[in-house]
Amino acid sequence: MTREKSIKVRLTEEEFEQINLxxxxxxxxxxxxxxxxxxxxxxxxxxxxxx
Incomplete structure (x- = not known):
């Protein structure tokens, strides 16, 4: 399955660190x-x- 769509999401630093960790x-x-x-x-x- 080819992925053709993308989503741009703005996160707080805390949200980003949580998902990244x-x-x-x-x-x-x-x-x-x-x-x-x-x-x-x-x-x-x-x-x-x-x-």
Missing amino acids: YAKTKDFSVSEVIRDYIKRLPKMDSLRSIY
Whole structure:
């Protein structure tokens, strides 16, 4: 799967340090951590039934 989309997010220094430290302890990149969290979001079908 090709990744074509990108997101720019502004973080506080504390937020950045938190995600960066977490990524380092898991031996992941920050991008991998974020993608993992996105995978845990509810699937689109279940969200459509709410709205």
